[in-house]
Amino acid sequence: xxxxxxxxxAAQTDSETQFQARLLGIxxxxxxxxxxxxxxxxxxxGAILILLAGGDPLEGYSALFRGAFADYWGIGDTLVxxxxxxxxxLAVIIPLRAGLFNIGAEGQIYIGALFATIAALYLPExxxxxxxxxxxxxxxxxxxxxxATIPGLLKAYRGTNEIITSLLLSYVAVNLIGAVLHMWLIxxxxxxxxxxxxxxxxxxxxxxxxxxxxxxxxxxxxxALVVAVMFWKTTLGQSIQVVGHNKHAAAYAGLNVKRxxxxxxxxxxxxxxxxxxxxxxxxxxxxFDHFSPGxxxxxxxxxxxxxxxxIGAIFAAIFLGGLQVGAGAMQRATGIDTTxxxxxxxxxxxxxxxxxALKFHPDRWQRRIVAWRSSR
Amino acid sequence: MTExxxxxxLEGITKRFGPFCANNDVNLQIAEHSIHAILGENGxxxxxxxxxxxxxxxxxxxxxxxRGREVTISDPREAMALGIGMVHQHFKQVNTMSVVExxxxxxxxxxxxxxxxxxxxxxxxxxxxxSAIDPDQLMSTLPIGQQQRVEILKMLxxxxxxxxxxxxxxxxxxxxxxxxxxxxxxLRDSGRTILLITHKLDEVMDLSDRVTVMRQGRVEAELExxxxxxxxxxxxxxxxxxxxxxxxTKPRVGAPVLEVEGISAVDDRGVQALHNLSLKVRGGExxxxxxxxxxxxxxxxxxxxxxxxxxxGTISISGTDTKSYGPNERKHKLKVGYVPxxxxxxxxxxxxxxxxxxxxxxxxxxxxxNFGLMDYARIRTHAEDLAKRYDVRMRGVSQRVRDLSGGNxxxxxxxxxxxxxxxxxxxxxxxxxxxxxxxEFVQRTLLSQRDEGAGILYISSELDELLLVADRLAVIFKGxxxxxxxxxxxxxxxxxxxxxxxxxxxxx
Numbered sequence: 001x002x003x004x005x006x007x008x009x010a011a012q013t014d015s016e017t018q019f020q021a022r023l024l025g026i027x028x029x030x031x032x033x034x035x036x037x038x039x040x041x042x043x044x045x046g047a048i049l050i051l052l053a054g055g056d057p058l059e060g061y062s063a064l065f066r067g068a069f070a071d072y073w074g075i076g077d078t079l080v081x082x083x084x085x086x087x088x089x090l091a092v093i094i095p096l097r098a099g100l101f102n103i104g105a106e107g108q109i110y111i112g113a114l115f116a117t118i119a120a121l122y123l124p125e126x127x128x129x130x131x132x133x134x135x136x137x138x139x140x141x142x143x144x145x146x147x148a149t150i151p152g153l154l155k156a157y158r159g160t161n162e163i164i165t166s167l168l169l170s171y172v173a174v175n176l177i178g179a180v181l182h183m184w185l186i187x188x189x190x191x192x193x194x195x196x197x198x199x200x201x202x203x204x205x206x207x208x209x210x211x212x213x214x215x216x217x218x219x220x221x222x223x224a225l226v227v228a229v230m231f232w233k234t235t236l237g238q239s240i241q242v243v244g245h246n247k248h249a250a251a252y253a254g255l256n257v258k259r260x261x262x263x264x265x266x267x268x269x270x271x272x273x274x275x276x277x278x279x280x281x282x283x284x285x286x287x288f289d290h291f292s293p294g295x296x297x298x299x300x301x302x303x304x305x306x307x308x309x310x311i312g313a314i315f316a317a318i319f320l321g322g323l324q325v326g327a328g329a330m331q332r333a334t335g336i337d338t339t340x341x342x343x344x345x346x347x348x349x350x351x352x353x354x355x356x357a358l359k360f361h362p363d364r365w366q367r368r369i370v371a372w373r374s375s376r
Numbered sequence: 377m378t379e380x381x382x383x384x385x386l387e388g389i390t391k392r393f394g395p396f397c398a399n400n401d402v403n404l405q406i407a408e409h410s411i412h413a414i415l416g417e418n419g420x421x422x423x424x425x426x427x428x429x430x431x432x433x434x435x436x437x438x439x440x441x442x443r444g445r446e447v448t449i450s451d452p453r454e455a456m457a458l459g460i461g462m463v464h465q466h467f468k469q470v471n472t473m474s475v476v477e478x479x480x481x482x483x484x485x486x487x488x489x490x491x492x493x494x495x496x497x498x499x500x501x502x503x504x505x506x507s508a509i510d511p512d513q514l515m516s517t518l519p520i521g522q523q524q525r526v527e528i529l530k531m532l533x534x535x536x537x538x539x540x541x542x543x544x545x546x547x548x549x550x551x552x553x554x555x556x557x558x559x560x561x562x563l564r565d566s567g568r569t570i571l572l573i574t575h576k577l578d579e580v581m582d583l584s585d586r587v588t589v590m591r592q593g594r595v596e597a598e599l600e601x602x603x604x605x606x607x608x609x610x611x612x613x614x615x616x617x618x619x620x621x622x623x624x625t626k627p628r629v630g631a632p633v634l635e636v637e638g639i640s641a642v643d644d645r646g647v648q649a650l651h652n653l654s655l656k657v658r659g660g661e662x663x664x665x666x667x668x669x670x671x672x673x674x675x676x677x678x679x680x681x682x683x684x685x686x687x688x689g690t691i692s693i694s695g696t697d698t699k700s701y702g703p704n705e706r707k708h709k710l711k712v713g714y715v716p717x718x719x720x721x722x723x724x725x726x727x728x729x730x731x732x733x734x735x736x737x738x739x740x741x742x743x744x745x746n747f748g749l750m751d752y753a754r755i756r757t758h759a760e761d762l763a764k765r766y767d768v769r770m771r772g773v774s775q776r777v778r779d780l781s782g783g784n785x786x787x788x789x790x791x792x793x794x795x796x797x798x799x800x801x802x803x804x805x806x807x808x809x810x811x812x813x814x815x816e817f818v819q820r821t822l823l824s825q826r827d828e829g830a831g832i833l834y835i836s837s838e839l840d841e842l843l844l845v846a847d848r849l850a851v852i853f854k855g856x857x858x859x860x861x862x863x864x865x866x867x868x869x870x871x872x873x874x875x876x877x878x879x880x881x882x883x884x
Binding site for chain 1: 704737
């Protein structure tokens with residue numbers, strides 16, 4: 001019998017066990033940061049693409065970075081871009097915490113913009129500007145919420161797949177805005193469909209002089225904070241997450257699962273609605289046909305990059321917004337086409353999605369570490 | 377015979393997971409043609425040991441000998457080559473495929489699938505085992521007992537002669553268990569060796585030839601069944617004396633707290649599950665609901681606690697008609713506690729931590745939240761206090777509930793449902809999947825609630841358990857109460873007749 005071997009090996013394993021535990025801890029942290037690795041991997045893959053296109057990746061990336069973050073006007077543009085991305089991200093995050101996929105933030109953005117435009121154009125002029133702005137924001141958020149309530153209700157009471165309904169309703173919304181513009185709101189004599197300009201009193205002030213950075217951007221940050229506090233501190237946020245984890249347990253806990261399903265969709269929709277409001281009151285001052293370059297869909301990227309964390313969404317939106325703004329600077333400086341940034345975004349999505357598949361299994365890593373140590 | 381080497385020998389097997397030692401110097405000798413039981417509480421290291429034998433884990437130290445020859449088993453394929461087959465607690469089957477397809481799935485060496493021969497052999501082997509399984513039947517259409525047989529068949533088909541069965545009876549009904557035991561004895565008598573992992577004492581006593589008792593990763597004893605008693609096994613397994621007859625004093629019965637009158641309800645598919653059902657529970661007594669699973673027990677429990685709508689009848693709690701009361705108001709205003717049957721799917725939010733689960737049904741009320749704001753500090757201290765009093769084994773209250781053992785999960789539910797002194801307590805299969813120590817704890821807790829005046833509706837498919845704990849028994853069959861009798865007059869025979877829908881009086 002080799003009982004003796006077992007004993008002596010047990011005695012020496014003490015420091016070894018400690019070493020292995022520490023190693024496991026490090027691997028755990030590496031896994032926690034997987035979104036960062038995914039973004040780095042995407043940038044590296046993008047560098048290969050730039051090389052293949054005959055450009056210099058280092059030069060390209062530095063032009064991109066400088067264009068987006070290292071100059072006053074660039075920062076202004078990046079912020080203007082990040083605001084709708086952030087709000088669209090929040091529109092995805094809130095329902096997703098309840099286990100529901102809101103793929104229709106785009107539609108909610110359009111309806112929010114429509115409601116805000118109508119309010120801006122038709123609110124009585126004797127109301128002070130600030131009151132009218134607040135009302136526009138509320139009405140726009142309500143519009144987005146209302147639009148999102150449709151897939152919410154269908155999901156809660158009919159079991160209809162919310163991915164399909166919210167997605168398809170986006171197309172309905174975009175075309176609805178087109179129709180409303182044509183039939184009613186269009187500026188007489190306009191070469192293509194856009195509304196009259198909103199009154200000066202409801203236009204959002206600029207907070208970075210000589211840029212387009214409007215206070216809507218700040219409100220979007222506040223919105224992210226509010227959503228974060230909702231999930232960290234409130235019973236409502238807690239309930240939404242219990243529903244997301246387990247509907248049966250939620251019902252057992254006395255939660256009204258149907259109501260929370262509708263509510264989380266409506267809350268998400270109101271964020272989309274806000275994005276629409278700010279595009280009109282902060283940036284374009286009119287309602288344009290097809291004004292959104294797909295913020296709704298990009299909101300899904302923001303949500304995943306942020307791992308559903310509302311504060312993380314701020315950084316994800318800044319990153320994506322910076323990419324999009326920097327693309328122009330990169331093209332001017334190096335001749336690399338702006339479409340490279342679209343490819344880069346695709347790569348980021350791909351790498352983050354691949355990262356999601358990599359789960360940290362402490363047991364498996366434990367086994368690997370032990371095998372490695374004992375083979376030495 | 378005596379010189380023949382053992383079928384499998386383990387010497388000094390040690391397996392660590394970080395600082396935790398799951399198996400510590402384990403020695404085990406499994407004789408040929410025997411049924412050898414490994415008995416231990418949840419977390420005693422049984423499953424780790426079996427995974428080592430099956431090649432899923434490599435031990436840190438120790439030797440494995442198969443028929444006296446030292447072997448290393450680094451994956452299930454190698455285990456299979458040594459004739460070792462394992463039937464997991466949760467079957468590894470493809471439900472949308474037929475029996476024969478499941479059996480041959482993963483067998484090497486075939487380019488073109490010709491199931492003719494396999495089909496014939498499968499039904500032959502099934503017949504040998506005394507069960508007529510149609511090889512072409514879809515897996516999903518088989519009852520669970522038959523699925524288990526297919527799983528065994530799969531191992532025999534691969535010429536395994538040492539079968540490891542992990543908690544095989546946990547999925548079976550009492551009737552299925554009986555014939556399953558017959559099958560195992562038959563397998564032993566035809567020359568196979570069976571390694572049975574279990575935490576059920578009576579199974580070990582009924583079935584096995586030898587038993588190895590494990591506790592906290594160590595072998596505590598290896599005994600011949602003929603030389604031991606259930607009491608001794610329980611003591612070795614738990615590490616202290618276990619009281620089998622939980623002190624059952626006479627109930628001090630008070631006024632009715634739960635009055636169910638002529639209720640009807642439908643199940644999830646819309647089929648009527650409760651027909652004009654009536655019963656009454658008084659304060660300070662336990663009414664046991666006996667019945668074969670699926671006769672309306674779940675619907676009854678849900679109707680009482682407010683999770684299922686009635687299509688007729690009334691339910692009164694402490695004299696209050698509950699018609700307008702939702703699950704929340706019943707829990708908090710009428711003090712109805714509920715321990716649901718499926719603790720993982722219904723009773724807990726597995727992805728939240730222990731502290732939230734301790735207040736899962738109450739976090740929206742003061743003092744755990746005020747004006748819609750959670751008071752996590754308060755929730756935490758509350759959970760720490762409950763966890764200590766109910767002896768929940770954990771790393772800390774912020775541990776995810778998913779990572780706890782079944783017994784500890786059940787303790788969380790019990791702690792939560794009992795803590796605010798319920799007037800009515802509905803408990804459904806509260807000991808399912810728990811080991812002796814935990815079962816004792818659950819039953820003790822429920823009895824002390826009874827003694828403090830709660831009326832308890834105790835739903836279970838374990839007859840022995842109900843006979844032990846309940847003061848009165850009611851038999852449910854096809855959504856109706858078909859008989860009611862005091863526990864003192866109840867016998868398994870009488871109840872058995874009622875459970876299948878026959879009237880005891882008809883039988884004379």
